[in-house]
Amino acid sequence: MEYILAADVGGTKLATALFRKDGTVVEEIVIPSEKYDGEKLFHSLVDSFKNLLVNSCVYMDDVMGIALGIPGIVDFEKGIAVFQNNLPWRDFPLADRLAIEFPETQIKIDNDVYMATWGEYTNRGFSNESMVYVTLSTGISCCSIHRGEFLRGAGMAGEIGFSLTDNPETTLEPLVSGPALESKGREHFNNPTLKLHEMMELYYQGDDATVSIINEAVTSLAKEVHHIMVFLDPHCIVLGGGVFNHHPELIKAVKNEVRKHLSHPLLKGKEERIEASVYKDEAVLRGVASTIIDEKR
Template identity: 30%
Template sequence: MEKMLLGVDLGGTTTKLALITTYGEMISKWEIPTDKSENGKFITLNIAKAVDAKLEELNEPKSKVLGIGMGAPGPVNFSNGSIYEAVNLGWKDYPLKDLLEVEISLPAVIENDANMAALGEMWKGAGEGAKDIVCVTLGTGVGGGIIHNGQIVHGTSGAAGEIGHMTVVTDGGVSCNCGKVGCLETVASATGIVRLASEALATGDNSSLLQQRIEAGDPLSSKLLFQCAKSGDPLSKTVVNRVGNYLGLALSHIGNVMNPEKIVIGGGVSHAGEILLEPVRQAFETYAFKRVRKSTKIHLATLGNDAGVIGAAWLIKNRLNP
């Protein structure tokens, strides 16, 4: 009887789930809304119900599922699978692993969601074949996962990989949600990119393509900025180059410290593709140590929204069969 792995990527709005073979092949994937009411007390129950319903739909017994891996937003106590803090869900010192195992009657392993995405890219994505990779996710915020010799780097308090909170703007930076000023997240997340674009529009050429698109009714977004940059709009290209410089600077610091084989850039912002990757690589070449420049390569992620569930499946597989 072929066994299955259950991967879960817990988000603040939706929760992605997938049944995956032990070889990393997708059997079925789906998502459910994340119920944040009453400080998220129904999340584990809803996941258990969704899994039971899917197995019934597929006419598969739960005995075929080896276990459940879950990526959660926030730092994780990897010794017991509890969540130190997940602000968007109202959790603090939350015993997620214990509660999930009670509800679903399967062994569970919990990790930070960015770490899970890094594992997914290592197993089946842009990092395939590498055992030393760093994954940076550019979305509403900026996250990161560090894999060394095939193992997640947690740090003393589970906060390793907080790449989004590296300081890259030392003069005139803006406040970050973390309480610091000038974090990478303030200039390389989707939100930060929109802010930089707004500042450029306020002081730049009103005849720019970006301004014209906004006046025509398109809402300002990082996606629109990249579209205009690809069309050759000078103002948009200037903003994109600024973002790329900040990100390349941060990645050079990571490269100089870790010297990974691959740095993988994922998340919604990464869909911009080469228009973003080109200035990132240029900045990395400028700031990184020579041996790092030659040995560490920067790639775009290839798994998209599946990275988290695939990484979660890999982790439960390897925790059960180390």
């Protein structure tokens, strides 16, 4: 068996891919996600998988396994999509339903951030190291791996969007997420259609108002990264997700801000452990495929 079927089921798009066991991509399909009907979403997922096989002239007997990354709360042991804020699945028995469509095939399902973290971890050749992956896009969260095992806590580990900030009226996510930054920009410039990438252009040009908005977010992000650093002392902290992936200057800004808080001799230089995502927007798909590939080695 030479192939893996992988899926990144997001609130905006459904990305599926057929991988070879060496990690190379044979073909990828990206379609809009169904937002309202859970059955339609499931069948669009199944159809995408089947289309990948047909288009690539690959038989199901040649597939090592199927793996998926989905947002929200996931019962990874039972393969249930418990709750997804931007998807129409509630306690949806995803693994069981896929097993009907693809019998006698290994099926793995986990939270998308966990899957992305695994891809970044294995890509770096880690096995005994500790790593934290922070994703910033429509929201913010993180995932930690220590010696090849996820630190899951009691079920909500990594939900740093709820972290306290210097502003007593808000937590971290409403200060730093992509939509939060856009909202502040739209309010300031009285432009209801202003996009984050347009704000970042103004930021690079040195626009005072935009610099103030972005710097407030950078300061809050840096303090959160600093908390992670002193609490877990990971070998590596990866900054990923759409906002960081498309605006790498923010990673440099966060890194520089963190450096200001590492004056103690025991902490100096640890900002160099902060890295950009290797896989960028393909992190979930790559991580998903890696869970099957690494298990079969």
